[in-house]
Amino acid sequence: MARPPLERVVGRGCVLRGDDIDTDRVIPARFMKVVTFDGLGEHAFEDDRAQAKGNHPLDDPRARGAEILIVGRNFGCGSSREHAPQALLRRGFRAFVGASFAEIFAGNCAVLGLPCATLAPPDLAALMDAVELDPAQELVLDLRAGSLRSRAGSAPVTIPPGTRQQLLEGTWDTTSVLLEAGAAIDATAGRLPYLREFAA
Amino acid sequence: MRDGGRPCYLPLVSDAQRSERGPRASARTLLDKVWNLHAVRELPNGQTQLLIGLHLIHEVTSPQAFAMLREMGLRVRFPQRTFATVDHIIPTDSQLRPLSDALAEAMMGELERNCREQGIQLFDPASGHQGIVHVIGPELGLTQPGMTIACGDSHTSTHGAFGAVAFGIGTSQVRDVLATQCLAMARPKVRRIEVAGKLASGVYAKDVVLAIIGRLGVKGGIGFAYEYAGSVLEAMTLEERMTVCNMSIEGGARCGYVNPDETTFAYLAGREFAPKRDAFERAKAWWRGIASDAGATYADRVELDGRTIPPTVTFGINPGQSVGVDEAIPRLDAVPSDERPGLEEALAYMDLRPGEKIAGTPIDVAFIGSCTNGRISDLREAARVARSGRVAPGVKALVVPGSQAVARQAEAEGLDEVFRAAGFEWREPGCSMCLAMNPDKLVGRQICASSSNRNFKGRQGSPSGRTLLMSPAMVAAAALAGRVRDVREVL
Numbered sequence: 001m002a003r004p005p006l007e008r009v010v011g012r013g014c015v016l017r018g019d020d021i022d023t024d025r026v027i028p029a030r031f032m033k034v035v036t037f038d039g040l041g042e043h044a045f046e047d048d049r050a051q052a053k054g055n056h057p058l059d060d061p062r063a064r065g066a067e068i069l070i071v072g073r074n075f076g077c078g079s080s081r082e083h084a085p086q087a088l089l090r091r092g093f094r095a096f097v098g099a100s101f102a103e104i105f106a107g108n109c110a111v112l113g114l115p116c117a118t119l120a121p122p123d124l125a126a127l128m129d130a131v132e133l134d135p136a137q138e139l140v141l142d143l144r145a146g147s148l149r150s151r152a153g154s155a156p157v158t159i160p161p162g163t164r165q166q167l168l169e170g171t172w173d174t175t176s177v178l179l180e181a182g183a184a185i186d187a188t189a190g191r192l193p194y195l196r197e198f199a200a
Numbered sequence: 201m202r203d204g205g206r207p208c209y210l211p212l213v214s215d216a217q218r219s220e221r222g223p224r225a226s227a228r229t230l231l232d233k234v235w236n237l238h239a240v241r242e243l244p245n246g247q248t249q250l251l252i253g254l255h256l257i258h259e260v261t262s263p264q265a266f267a268m269l270r271e272m273g274l275r276v277r278f279p280q281r282t283f284a285t286v287d288h289i290i291p292t293d294s295q296l297r298p299l300s301d302a303l304a305e306a307m308m309g310e311l312e313r314n315c316r317e318q319g320i321q322l323f324d325p326a327s328g329h330q331g332i333v334h335v336i337g338p339e340l341g342l343t344q345p346g347m348t349i350a351c352g353d354s355h356t357s358t359h360g361a362f363g364a365v366a367f368g369i370g371t372s373q374v375r376d377v378l379a380t381q382c383l384a385m386a387r388p389k390v391r392r393i394e395v396a397g398k399l400a401s402g403v404y405a406k407d408v409v410l411a412i413i414g415r416l417g418v419k420g421g422i423g424f425a426y427e428y429a430g431s432v433l434e435a436m437t438l439e440e441r442m443t444v445c446n447m448s449i450e451g452g453a454r455c456g457y458v459n460p461d462e463t464t465f466a467y468l469a470g471r472e473f474a475p476k477r478d479a480f481e482r483a484k485a486w487w488r489g490i491a492s493d494a495g496a497t498y499a500d501r502v503e504l505d506g507r508t509i510p511p512t513v514t515f516g517i518n519p520g521q522s523v524g525v526d527e528a529i530p531r532l533d534a535v536p537s538d539e540r541p542g543l544e545e546a547l548a549y550m551d552l553r554p555g556e557k558i559a560g561t562p563i564d565v566a567f568i569g570s571c572t573n574g575r576i577s578d579l580r581e582a583a584r585v586a587r588s589g590r591v592a593p594g595v596k597a598l599v600v601p602g603s604q605a606v607a608r609q610a611e612a613e614g615l616d617e618v619f620r621a622a623g624f625e626w627r628e629p630g631c632s633m634c635l636a637m638n639p640d641k642l643v644g645r646q647i648c649a650s651s652s653n654r655n656f657k658g659r660q661g662s663p664s665g666r667t668l669l670m671s672p673a674m675v676a677a678a679a680l681a682g683r684v685r686d687v688r689e690v691l
Binding site (some may be wrong): 047048081192194 | 236237238239240241243244245246247249251260261264267268272277278281289301303304307310342344346347352353354356366369370371372373375379380381382383384386418419422423449450452454475478479480482483486518541542543619632635636637654656657658659661663664679
């Protein structure tokens with residue numbers, strides 16, 4: 001199944017400060033008692049938002065409709081739950097920009113066509129300040145150019161090259177890509193002694 | 201737990217430098233060997249299409265994957281290499297059907313239907329083999345050295361204890377493995393972590409891994425597989441090695457492993473899905489061959505002295521925020537400036553005071569169980585402590601065996617009676633209060649001494665609940681004292 005190539009994400013930003021924000025916080029486990037991902041969007045960061053009593057960045061009216069979530073270091077650590085990026089996707093986010101991302105989270109995002117782009121710490125700090133000051137400004141995450149443009153200027157971003165290529169080519173539907181290997185899958189399996197029960 | 205004086209990193213030849221010289225067939229890591237054996241092809245984007253030798257599934261992260269498979273008109277490619285159990289949502293007070301929670305019952309029904317339609321073996325409560333997915337894979341002998349293993353659960357890293365390369369994945373990747381028995385993955389670098397010396401009495405595998413994460417941080421492992429080695433790891437049982445590998449992900453490493461050795465082979469001998477007789481001998485020869493070669497190069501090396509590791513307790517909201525039980529909670533000015541906001545947030549949430557010792561912190565709940573510490577050896581160590589007293593008034597104490605097999609063994613040894621006599625509740629197997637997707641949850645601001653793996657905000661089911669991670673013996677000691685206590689005073 002071909003997907004549309006993703007050249008850029010254009011939209012407003014929402015700044016979520018703090019390092020090591022885990023996926024239990026993105027979507028608490030009690031909302032995972034479901035057999036589809038529908039309806040997860042409304043529960044994104046539910047407990048953090050309740051504790052912030054209306055002062056959570058996601059509840060800032062100026063951030064309504066934001067498409068780029070701007071985060072700190074090791075965002076998405078902990079549980080492998082794809083429910084986390086699914087909830088953020090259903091809340092309207094189309095890309096993540098931060099200092100670093102936990103690997104399982106980044107992998108889940110890649111399969112969903114959601115770029116996780118990293119910025120150098122000074123650029124990230126400047127971006128966070130600029131967006132908090134002027135949340136209405138348009139941000140452009142340009143995958144081909146490898147940059148994030150804001151009113152403050154343009155900063156280079158890094159996206160793992162494999163993921164970037166998949167997004168640009170529209171080949172991030174991994175199942176289709178993996179199926180193309182066809183008989184090579186069985187050939188590899190056939191070479192593994194444990195899949196032949198260590199027959200003599 | 202941060203070590204100020206000693207250098208953490210001994211720079212060695214990096215992978216990049218090594219590849220410039222060309223591959224050296226004579227000295228490779230286990231990760232490289234297993235990776236190459238399972239590589240179906242290099243993908244156009246530079247990742248590897250990696251064959252997955254064993255796929256484990258459970259009820260929470262698989263239903264959407266099966267639905268996507270149906271939408272695509274595909275079937276499970278290798279159903280005979282896919283095994284299922286139910287662990288996250290199952291209640292631990294009664295496993296009788298229908299489950300008391302209608303949502304949980306629906307998820308269980310969905311798993312049963314998917315397994316039936318696709319010809320996948322399901323270890324449900326009636327099978328006698330139900331349990332936490334990372335407990336039953338090893339105890340059934342499904343987990344073996346040299347395999348690639350995937351499961352829609354971040355603690356899949358547990359299986360690395362056998363010298364397997366085991367990845368936690370998301371649901372779309374579960375779909376990939378169901379449909380193709382493959383994953384698209386980038387090869388991680390390998391960091392060798394050597395724990396030298398030997399552990400003091402009252403110090404356990406849990407303390408070792410908390411010390412490692414305390415040293416390297418919760419993001420230190422991003423991009424790495426951790427190879428655990430050294431005399432402490434060599435002396436560990438397989439169950440102890442599982443505890444260490446289990447928490448690799450808490451250090452940011454997607455997988456961690458220990459090279460297979462005679463301890464590994466002895467554990468596997470006679471297990472239901474392990475090779476038998478002559479095949480077992482051939483398997484041993486192959487397993488020996490996939491261990492890292494002496495002289496293999498690593499992207500990074502770290503050394504810890506096992507003799508200096510104390511019983512360790514977390515005080516914060518991630519598993520890297522820990523101290524020795526007789527140490528004080530750090531002050532803000534004791535950590536690097538970039539860690540201060542995180543420490544400040546942790547202390548505010550936990551309502552703990554910097555400069556005070558963690559020992560003595562009152563607890564409300566004690567939880568012994570989980571894929572980290574829900575195995576028979578964990579229960580034996582906790583029971584040793586439980587024999588010495590009674591659960592303190594006002595403390596709710598739970599013991600949740602990791603599997604039905606663990607429960608049977610514990611009951612045969614009379615451990616259930618030891619726990620009950622001391623005032624603990626003896627429950628049925630499941631993930632229970634590790635993540636609270638079942639009725640076992642903290643209430644309000646309760647503080648829990650827990651043998652599980654995550655002290656994240658809200659992790660144990662109450663949005664304001666608090667978790668102190670520690671070894672099962674330390675949890676038992678805390679349950680009896682009603683406060684965090686150094687288990688060495690009890691043993």
